[in-house]
Amino acid sequence: MNAMQPLKAKYKLIALDLDGTLLTDEKQISEENKKWIQHAVNNGVKVIFSTGRGCQNTKGFWDELGLDSPMVLLNGAEIWEGPGKLKNRIFLPRDTIRRIHAIAAELGEWYWGYSVESLTGDKDWTPEMLKRDWMKFGIGSNDQQKLAEIKKELLSWGTLEITRSASTNIEISIKGVTKESGVRQVCQMLGLTMSDVFAIGDSDNDAKLLKAAGLGVAMANGEEQIQSIADVITATNNEDGVAQAIRKYVFQME
Structure with a gap:
């Protein structure tokens, strides 16, 4: 594939879980995953994290990928407009x-x-x-x-x-704070709808988002109930499952 060749994306926003999804078991981002995330960004797709992690242990991955997009952290309790630009925090009393x-x-x-x-x-x-x-x-x-x-x-x-x-x-x-509620806030910020969202995850905290997204993707290493509610299942987090899903479902390339 020619890196300069524009690709037509089916979805406008990719929402990535981190642990068990984008990250390998060694907590690394594979080169193949990086490549396809960059292809998405280069072709006008917003790539965000939707993770249970907070800024303290997410920023390194944000920087590693060079993303300037919004982020949904702490299962939706913390929303960032971009690097250094806090949008919202929701505290427990x-x-x-x-x-x-x-x-x-x-x-x-x-x-x-x-x-x-x-x-x-x-x-x-x-x-x-x-x-x-x-x-x-x-x-x-x-x-x-x-x-x-x-x-x-x-x-x-x-x-x-x-x-x-x-x-x-x-x-x-x-109550009401979830990855889904966070991604909905990001969609409002960007003028998108949930049908524009490609979401991928592996655990219970991804469930509501996967059901609400235009396409909900479960990891092959994900929980059985997550696989049962997802629209499609991709490969495991150690087999470039994110890259395979972006290639196949966002850019519709076999």
Whole structure:
């Protein structure tokens, strides 16, 4: 393929999950994935992240790809218009954080949270942390029954969005804050609709976005329920699944 040859894209916005999707198991972006992301950008497609990660551990990948597009971080709790241009943050109320933290400390095996100041895990947590504003909180356990009980309790409050990025965790935001809600904000900023969106992911926190997108793509290494709701399934994160999907479905090249 001639790099100078313009390609006609079927979708105007590509929303990429990171862990288990764009990133390999070694947390790298393959050269093939980089190539097809660059082809998309060069042909007028907006490429954004839609990730549970925050700016603290996403910016390096943003810089590596040279993207100047918006980003949906923290499962939609933090939206950026572009590098250094914050659009919106949605915080959990401090009293809610205190209640969640108490449950995490008592029942979880590990926990973490994203504030403006830091990504903080349980080993670095201090009482001062409860005076900060938190956008997302996570609780982890290898005990599925324990996680289910924690989730049931948190959902009973009626104010929280509960999802997960792995089978061993739950991720907590304000009710209604999801990757889908974040990508909808980006579409409004760019004058696009959800039918213009090609979204790709592997975990429960991708589910609503994949269902709402013009095309929802699941990774072959993704959860069974994600594969069942997706429109199509691509190769694994270690087999350039993102590149293969962009090539086949965005540019319709066999």
